[in-house]
Every structure is written in structure tokens, then in C-alpha cells.
Amino acid sequence: MRKVTDDERRDRIGLRHALASAAACVEDAVRAVTCLHATESSSIYLSAYARSRADRESISDALFGRRTVVRQLAMRRTVFAFPVDLLAAARGSASARVVRQLTARLAKDAELAGIDNGPAWVADRCAEALAAIREAPGTTAQLRARLPELNARIAAEGRPTELAPVGSRVLSVLAAGGSVIRGDNAGRWQVSRPVWTAVEQWLGEDPGVLDEREGYRELVRRWLWSFGPGIEDDLGWWLGATKTAVRRALDDVGAMPALLEDGTPAWLHPDDEEQVRLGEDWAALLPALDPTTMGWRRRDFYLGDHGPHLFDGAGNAGPTAWWNGRIVGTWTQQPDGTVRVVPIEPLSLAAAAALEEEAAKLTAWFDGEVVASGYVPPIVRGRASRGSG
Known part of the structure; x- marks a missing residue:
């Protein structure tokens, strides 16, 4: 069984994550780490710059011009910036799990506020918001002005004694499902004020949704190349998924067993047999x-x-x-x-x-x-x- 030392793992970070030598373009910089964290708008730019030395205009072009990098609510209810070709996998797996969580919680809070049949109410609000976005994209504030139903106040998530407008939570359900996209940014580059846009309008077509098993398989395959070797706990945490889903995906990928320096069992991408050595400072x-x-x-x-x-x-x-x-x-x-x-x-x-x-x-x-x-x-x-x- 292949043993990967800590020194080799650190060399892998330099090479695989495009930190020791720059990627050729913004898209390659994103693929180097599978996807970028996008909780803060500025992090997308700074992470892409660190790996490609691209200026802000080039990064903005990938996000809003060429639209080859797309922001999507996915693993652990976090916003990520994905290469567009990975969107279908994320939507069918990690994002689908988030949709179920968000929908159930919103329906429950609606019923606690006295609304009958919470799931049906959530479905109606989502359908109305999606129709309005398809008619004309808008920011959260603009959509709330056009749809009074989004101003209904129910218990804020995690704060049952505090009431808040439901609009942002409805839009989060739609965003996790992938029917709407964080399109243009109404704020400056370092401030996120997304203009919610129907996915087919933003990308020219709907990229589709892989089934859950295929989606997790593709996410795990790419993670293993970027971050491997990793242990099951690493993958479970990163994906926000169950152990069953992680183990099935590793099996589907044909992941190669390995050992970390301390003997902990880990996994490598099936094509990742060669030892990695960098040989330069970074x-x-x-x-x-x-x-x-x-x-x-x-x-x-x-x-x-x-x-x-x-x-x-x-x-x-x-x-x-x-x-x-x-x-x-x-x-x-x-x-x-x-x-x-x-x-x-x-x-x-x-x-x-x-x-x-x-x-x-x-x-x-x-x-x-x-x-x-x-x-x-x-x-x-x-x-x-x-x-x-």
C-alpha cells in the first residue's frame, strides 16, 4: 500500500493547488482546488489571483462575462464558485441535500407562525419567486418590492423569538436547487449583492442535474485529485455528506487505498500512483x-x-x-x-x-x-x- 509522507502532501499542495506555479487562467485556478469558497465575494477574487495572478477584470469576466465560473449554494450550506461543468454534479448531490434541509426548516417555521401546510406554502412562494425572476432578474430587495409575499415575517432560522422577512430564505431554497443563479453583482467586487437570475437565462441553457450517486462520485473524484490523499472524515466534512454516501462514492470512483505518514488509512485518486516531489520553495x-x-x-x-x-x-x-x-x-x-x-x-x-x-x-x-x-x-x-x- 502506498504511503504518503507529510512532506509529499505539502508538495502536493504547492503543485496541485497552483500555488508554487501559477495556473494558465482563472478557470484552471478554480479547477485546481475543485471549487472556490464564495461566502465572501472578495475571497473568490483573492483565491483566483493567488493561483493565476489574474487581475480583477479577468476574474470578473470569468464570473459575469464568459460565465465559466458559477456561484452555487452547496456543501455544508456554503456558497462555492464552481467550474460550470461541475454544476450538474453539485446540484444533484450536495446541493440537493441542502435543499431538503432548508425546505423542511422553512416549512416548519411557517407552520409555527400559524401558516397551514408549511410545505405547500414554501412550494407556492418558491414558484412565485421563480416566475418573477424569469420575468425580470432582481436583487433580494427588488424581488421583495415586487412580491409582497416575500415580506411575510416568520421566526428567523435558529432564532425562534426573532421575526424576519421570509424572502431571503425562499431565495436560498431556489439557489440551492439551482433553478436560480447568483448572476450579476449589484455591489462592488468585494461586496456580494447578487442579482438573482434564472439558470437558463444566465448560462443559455439549464446544465442539468446528475443523480445523487453520480453527483457525489464526480465531486469525490475531483476532490481526490486536488486534495488527496484524504481520509473518510475529510471527505465527509468537506461534502457535508453521510459516511454511507462517502464510502459509496469512493467505491464508485475506484479510489486507491493509501497510508498517511502516521499509518492512518487514506484514499488517493485512482490515477494518482506516482510520488509527487516539488523541489523548489514557494x-x-x-x-x-x-x-x-x-x-x-x-x-x-x-x-x-x-x-x-x-x-x-x-x-x-x-x-x-x-x-x-x-x-x-x-x-x-x-x-x-x-x-x-x-x-x-x-x-x-x-x-x-x-x-x-x-x-x-x-x-x-x-x-x-x-x-x-x-x-x-x-x-x-x-x-x-x-x-x-
Whole structure:
């Protein structure tokens, strides 16, 4: 059985994730990590830049011009930016699971608010919203103005004593199902204000939906190439799926068994037999929730004991600084837009110089714009509270 050392796994990050050498285009940068986290609009741009060195105009063109990268609510009820050819797989598997969860919760909350037959009410609201979007795409606020039913107030999800308009939850159900897409952005590049658009209008045709088994098989196949070797727990967490679904998908893919350095059983892509060696140094500055940082549940081989400095209590990571496949710090922006590296361990001269060079390049890419993130690493929050900047 093939054994994959931690050193090789770190080399794989540099090569497979297009961090040691840039991908040829934005689309290749996205495929390198299967899909990009898109909870924050700015993360799409920063993750794509880190892997392709593309400017903002090129990234925007992939999202809104060529429309080869599409935002979709999927694994773990998180928004991701998928290559368009992976959309059918996501919609049939991870997204379908999210649709069931969102629909059931919304129907239950509707009935708690005194509405009869919650499931039928949700279906009616979704049908009305979809028809309105097909007639004319719009932001959430615009659709609420056109459809008074979306302003009905029921208990906010997870906060039963707080009432909130139902519009955003109805649109989330439609978005997870894939009938509507986060189309144009009514905000600036770093702020997400999606114009909800029917999928066939945005892409020219409906990309279809794979059945659940095929969908999970394709997601797992791509994840294994990007992130393998991985253990079942990594895949189950990343997919937000059951152990049964993960094991069936691994079997369907023909995944190759392997061992991690400590002897833990793991899995590789069936075509991934050759040992990977990089043989060169590399540095990278990645944004909050970057797919490399968030790609595994078991992160010790690249994170070490730095987790408390970088992850919040919900398991979300802030920006990270990488050296040769390990997280060695974070980074922040100054008020003038300058990027500053914040080490969380002693750095060699080579690492410090390489990361400073990356910081200078990223500063130039920002071109004076300052981007605020909702995911500030604990180490940065701690310094700010002490007045250290």
C-alpha cells in the first residue's frame, strides 16, 4: 500500500493547488482546488489571483462575462464558485441535500407562525419567486418590492423569538436547487449583492442535474485529485455528506487505498500512483476561507498547532500566509491598502523575504483598495485589542 509522507502532501499542495506555479487562467485556478469558497465575494477574487495572478477584470469576466465560473449554494450550506461543468454534479448531490434541509426548516417555521401546510406554502412562494425572476432578474430587495409575499415575517432560522422577512430564505431554497443563479453583482467586487437570475437565462441553457450517486462520485473524484490523499472524515466534512454516501462514492470512483505518514488509512485518486516531489520553495498569501486552508478536516500536516491563532470558534479560517506547504502566519491590510505579513512562528530569512515579496505583489493588486473581511484571525483581533495594530 502506498504511503504518503507529510512532506509529499505539502508538495502536493504547492503543485496541485497552483500555488508554487501559477495556473494558465482563472478557470484552471478554480479547477485546481475543485471549487472556490464564495461566502465572501472578495475571497473568490483573492483565491483566483493567488493561483493565476489574474487581475480583477479577468476574474470578473470569468464570473459575469464568459460565465465559466458559477456561484452555487452547496456543501455544508456554503456558497462555492464552481467550474460550470461541475454544476450538474453539485446540484444533484450536495446541493440537493441542502435543499431538503432548508425546505423542511422553512416549512416548519411557517407552520409555527400559524401558516397551514408549511410545505405547500414554501412550494407556492418558491414558484412565485421563480416566475418573477424569469420575468425580470432582481436583487433580494427588488424581488421583495415586487412580491409582497416575500415580506411575510416568520421566526428567523435558529432564532425562534426573532421575526424576519421570509424572502431571503425562499431565495436560498431556489439557489440551492439551482433553478436560480447568483448572476450579476449589484455591489462592488468585494461586496456580494447578487442579482438573482434564472439558470437558463444566465448560462443559455439549464446544465442539468446528475443523480445523487453520480453527483457525489464526480465531486469525490475531483476532490481526490486536488486534495488527496484524504481520509473518510475529510471527505465527509468537506461534502457535508453521510459516511454511507462517502464510502459509496469512493467505491464508485475506484479510489486507491493509501497510508498517511502516521499509518492512518487514506484514499488517493485512482490515477494518482506516482510520488509527487516539488523541489523548489514557494510562498503564498491566501484569503479567509480559502479552499486550501479549508480543504481537510484533519489539518495537522500543514497547520501544526496554529489553529487557535487562525480559526474562529465555528471553524472558519481567516487569511493565511504559507511557506512550502505550511501555514506560518496571517496577513492584514493597513489603512492605505498596504499588505503586512503577521508571522505566528519564527521565519527563516528565505521565508520572510518570499512572503514580503508576495505582500508587495498583493498590495499592488489591491491598488489602494482596502477589503474588510468578516473572518479576522484571533491573533489579529488579540493584537488590535491590545493596541498593537
